[in-house]
């Protein structure tokens with residue numbers, strides 16, 4: 368298709384939203400339509416580059432005649448990479464100005480444009496398209512009640528034909544498949560063959576494209592060694608690829624768990640009816656690869672076998688079916704292995720000891736405004752589990768712009784955000800129970816803070832970070848540096864003492880809480896301080912499992928952490944906000960994901 372502006376799909380999306388907010392519906396339609404087109408083009412070109420380059424690299428002449436220590440794999444990866452670079456240059460018009468990142472890509476993958484488009488179509492009186500846009504959105508969000516209502520409303524508008532409501536995002540095989548099924552009902556065998564063969568090819572192609580779409584970047588969030596980094600990235604990609612068939616099996620909102628094999632079902636019958644017994648036998652054998660004990664198909668096989676000139680040799684499954692099924696079995700085995708073997712690494716059994724909850728210090732005792740200390744927010748077992756998450760996965764490095772020791776060189780600092788924990792759970796590297804504990808404990812911290820400060824407005828999570836600080840230097844060293852210099856959580860302290868609430872400060876933070884998980888280390892006291900060097904200390908807190916310090920995030924609460932002299936000090940930092948634009952998105956995602964995992 369043609370696009371007529373030089374703007375990126377992200378910019379067009381933004382312009383669509385702006386037009387929508389300005390009630391300029393024609394403009395809204397134009398921008399979103401073009402944004403969607405551009406995004407589709409971008410995806411198509413990206414995925415085709417990946418597919419083409421893989422093919423090219425895999426069929427190129429190797430640099431050496433035998434494979435030694437998997438060098439051929441790396442040789443191909445290098446050639447493949449070179450090819451992708453060329454491919455992107457050749458398609459510079461598509462990639463230039465497309466500042467795609469995970470979040471913007473997600474907007475399109477989630478079909479967000481249709482959430483605006485259906486309204487804008489309605490306002491411009493394009494009712495049929497409004498219905499189709501609502502329908503398109505519902506295909507990927509079938510339970511969205513509001514959109515169901517909209518679709519119902521649009522279908523009742525005069526002139527709107529239910530039969531003409533289309534899924535704008537439907538893959539090309541969908542129509543061929545429908546025509547093939549139609550021809551079957553009409554006993555038009557020639558057209559069953561024609562449409563189903565073509566649909567089958569396009570289905571496989573669509574799945575390859577979807578899988579290529581999974582081969583994107585991956586932010587490890589820490590710095591794993593070479594092999595673990597390949598293994599981790601691969602696991603993420605594989606998980607995504609394995610979801611492709613499910614995605615494609617949602618035909619206009621209906622789930623078909625056997626769409627691909629059903630092609631062979633139609634085909635065997637059509638071939639049989641047209642007297643192509645050999646082809647019919649191959650289709651039967653192909654179908655049986657997917658469902659080896661399907662009674663109907665086994666009966667068909669028996670019947671075809673009884674025909675003259677048919678022998679066992681004829682029941683050879685088709686090549687593409689063999690390849691598909693073998694790959695699927697192998698991938699399942701790898702994923703099962705990962706799920707099974709990675710789950711409980713490093714988790715030690717510990718005695719149950721539920722802490723009892725109590726406030727142990729208030730503003731007066733901590734010598735400053737809007738602060739308090741509570742104990743018993745997590746049990747021993749919960750602390751151990753949370754530390755285990757950090758130990759297993761946060762292998763050096765964290766979200767602090769890649770610095771593994773952002774605060775002091777004498778300590779390493781590694782952490783795992785809620786989003787990362789959710790991701791690890793999603794790919795099966797972390798048992799769901801850890802994520803559940805992470806969510807549950809942090810939620811009880813939120814409630815504690817909200818109740819203590821008697822906050823009437825909704826207090827939202829903004830960021831959650833589980834962090835361990837580990838001593839790197841000799842414990843006997845007389846350290847005077849701090850583990851975390853004195854700071855305020857929501858502003859930058861300038862030289863004249865003014866605390867500026869602008870970026871890069873997290874100015875939207877309103878309350879802070881730190882939940883401690885252990886005490887088996889030396890040093891590491893939390894301090895409230897009057898001065899920036901931590902010399903004029905107001906009060907200090909000894910970390911221990913289940914203890915929480917909470918305070919308002921402004922300059923009234925300057926604080927820091929004293930040097931961790933030996934061992935490793937683990938804590939969860941939680942920042943809250945009243946500002947809804949800074950809500951932690953990973954939290955809602957985590958709950959959705961847990962729900963989803965429970966239902967599968």
Ligand SMILES: O=C(O)CCC(=O)C(=O)O
Nearest residue numbers: 851856881893928938940
């Ligand atoms: O770990 C602590 O006790 C405090 C950390 C802190 O102040 C922060 O991360 O902003």
Ligand SMILES: [Fe+2]
Nearest residue numbers: 854855856926
């Ligand atoms: Fe802080």
